[in-house]
Amino acid sequence: MHTSEIREITILPGKNKDNSSENFREIKIRPGDTISIVGPTGSGKSAFINDIEMFAQKDTVTKRTVLVNSLPAPEEFIRDPSKKPVAMITQNTKCLADLTVRQFLDMHVRSRKIADETVVEKTIELANEFTGEKIVENVRMTSLSGGQTRSLMIADAIVVSNTPIILLDEIENAGIFKENVIKCLKTHKKALLFVTHDPLVSLLSERRIVMKNGAVSEVICPGDSEKEALSEILKIDLTMSALRERIRCGEIIKNIQPA
Numbered sequence: 001m002h003t004s005e006i007r008e009i010t011i012l013p014g015k016n017k018d019n020s021s022e023n024f025r026e027i028k029i030r031p032g033d034t035i036s037i038v039g040p041t042g043s044g045k046s047a048f049i050n051d052i053e054m055f056a057q058k059d060t061v062t063k064r065t066v067l068v069n070s071l072p073a074p075e076e077f078i079r080d081p082s083k084k085p086v087a088m089i090t091q092n093t094k095c096l097a098d099l100t101v102r103q104f105l106d107m108h109v110r111s112r113k114i115a116d117e118t119v120v121e122k123t124i125e126l127a128n129e130f131t132g133e134k135i136v137e138n139v140r141m142t143s144l145s146g147g148q149t150r151s152l153m154i155a156d157a158i159v160v161s162n163t164p165i166i167l168l169d170e171i172e173n174a175g176i177f178k179e180n181v182i183k184c185l186k187t188h189k190k191a192l193l194f195v196t197h198d199p200l201v202s203l204l205s206e207r208r209i210v211m212k213n214g215a216v217s218e219v220i221c222p223g224d225s226e227k228e229a230l231s232e233i234l235k236i237d238l239t240m241s242a243l244r245e246r247i248r249c250g251e252i253i254k255n256i257q258p259a
Contacts, residue, residue, distance in 0.1 A: 006068060006069065006085055006164050006165075007030065007069050008028050008030045008068075008069060009028070009029040009030075009068060009165060009191070010029075010067040010070060011026065011028075011051070011052065011065070011066055012026055012064060012065040012066075012067070013025070013216070014060075014065070015214075015215065016044075016212075016213045017044075017215070018213065020215075022064075022215040023217055024218075024219055027209070029191050029193070031164050031190065031191055032186055032189045032190070032191065033191045033206060034182055034185070034192045034205045035192065035193045035208070036195075036196050036201055036202045036204075036205035036207070036208050036209070037049065037194065037195045037209045038196060038197070038202055038210055038211065039217070040212075043213065044062070044212075044213070045169075045211050046195060047060070047062055048195075048209065048211060048216070049088065049169060049193055049195060051064045051066055052066055052086060052165070052167060052193065053086050054066075054078070055068070055072075055077060055078055057072060062214065062215075068085075082111060082112060085163050085165055086165045086166075086167060087163040088166075088167040089150060089154060089157065089166070089167070090169040090170070098140060098142055099140070099141050100138050100139060100140055101124065101136070101137050101138070101139055101141060102120055105124070105137075105156065105160065106120060108161075109160055112160060112161070114160065119160060120137070122159050123156055124136075124137055124155070126155040126158065126184070127148075127151045127155035127156075129180050130150075130151035130154060130176045130180055130184075131147045131176055132147075132177070132245075133145055133148050135151065151176050154166070154168070158184070158185070158188055158190065164189075164190060166185060166191070166193075167193050167195075168194045168195065168196075169195045170195050170196060170197065178200060178201055178204070179237075182201075182204050200233050200234065203222075203226050203229060203233055204230070206221070207220065208222070235258065242257065
């Protein structure tokens with residue numbers, strides 16, 4: 001099965017920490033979906049996306065099952081990294097290889113057998129839409145900031161890996177433009193699952209999966225009911241972004257300037 005043939009991922013319920021069944025029948029994820037995973041620390045958010053990344057077959061601690069087009073995932077999706085249709089990016093994403101950005105991307109492009117000679121430039125250009133700290137091709141990967149690294153990995157997942165499903169684990173504080181990332185992934189018809197504590201990311205998502213005690217507690221589809229709240233929090237987020245930049249520039253903050 002080619003990744004372009006993936007119509008949907010289906011998650012079937014497992015067990016919570018008390019070995020009770022989860023509170024849902026099935027959760028379907030399709031290209032273009034944006035879903036936030038929310039809940040207290042230790043509630044099972046990361047375990048939920050780990051199950052998706054591993055295409056769990058009741059073989060993880062949660063006992064969940066993950067299907068591709070209603071069937072178990074092909075073996076190549078699990079065993080061959082170059083054919084895996086899922087990219088997971090975490091707070092701990094850090095390149096240990098002492099390569100430049102171009103060398104790193106060139107290596108990935110070759111491993112994917114991509115003939116398009118403009119892919120590296122396209123990837124860096126897209127990454128720079130996600131971060132205010134410009135990424136250049138000759139800088140060492142090990143010298144990138146957290147925000148630059150995460151932005152580059154997201155762009156790499158979209159352009160080079162071209163995976164239909166992208167899992168982001170609590171990266172909102174890493175200096176990336178969250179709204180730009182979500183808009184871009186929707187444009188490219190990527191399914192996005194965002195483990196987050198950020199109200200803006202949650203309100204930008206079409207669905208919220210609420211975790212509690214290691215299990216899915218409920219799935220919320222707010223529709224347009226949060227439209228007004230989203231508008232207000234976008235203003236707050238812009239104000240906070242502007243405030244961060246003023247502080248970074250060494251300004252003494254005597255007033256808050258609304259966005």
